[in-house]
Amino acid sequence: MCWLPGLTAGGPPHDWLTLTGGAIGQGLPLATGAAVACPGRPVLALEADGSAMYTVSALWTHAREQLDITTIIFSNRSYAILNMELERTGATTAGETARSLLDLSRPSIDFTALATGLGVPGSRAVTAGELATQLQRALAEPGPHLIEAAIGPLG
Ligand SMILES: Cc1ncc(C[n+]2csc(CCOP(=O)(O)OP(=O)(O)O)c2C)c(N)n1
Numbered sequence: 001m002c003w004l005p006g007l008t009a010g011g012p013p014h015d016w017l018t019l020t021g022g023a024i025g026q027g028l029p030l031a032t033g034a035a036v037a038c039p040g041r042p043v044l045a046l047e048a049d050g051s052a053m054y055t056v057s058a059l060w061t062h063a064r065e066q067l068d069i070t071t072i073i074f075s076n077r078s079y080a081i082l083n084m085e086l087e088r089t090g091a092t093t094a095g096e097t098a099r100s101l102l103d104l105s106r107p108s109i110d111f112t113a114l115a116t117g118l119g120v121p122g123s124r125a126v127t128a129g130e131l132a133t134q135l136q137r138a139l140a141e142p143g144p145h146l147i148e149a150a151i152g153p154l155g
Pocket residue numbers: 022023024025048049050051052074076078079080081082
């Protein structure tokens with residue numbers, strides 16, 4: 001497995017701020033703090049969809065303070081990692097009720113609409129090419145942006 005800091009090691013100088021414990025939802029407010037602390041430095045916030053819902057109000061702060069933060073939401077419409085944890089319990093077949101607890105698709109969360117509603121320009125990328133184009137555009141403009149990156153299930 002190749003963790004993200006390994007993948008960006010050859011990029012322009014940057015710092016990584018990551019989860020220090022196990023409580024999810026830190027990413028969006030952490031990005032707020034980073035941008036306020038270092039106004040001259042762009043911040044890229046990488047956050048999963050389920051985790052983003054814990055602290056989505058931080059997007060409003062990104063807009064209110066016009067922070068230079070580009071948020072990418074990894075949108076698999078699932079609490080995906082918990083499916084793995086469920087398997088690790090030794091449950092051989094997960095019942096429909098258990099599986100449905102980890103599903104975030106009914107209704108689907110429209111992060112572009114959420115972002116826009118909170119004052120952050122948003123877009124959705126379905127292919128890697130779209131993500132690259134939208135990311136370039138977002139990084140080129142000051143202020144907050146959000147890209148919902150549609151990704152498949154784990155594994
Ligand atoms: C505050 C808090 N509540 C609940 C959990 C339990 N938990 C661990 S991972 C997870 C789901 C993560 O889903 P998502 O952020 O969408 O990531 P994915 O696995 O889909 O990439 C939850 C609810 C936790 N770690 N912290």
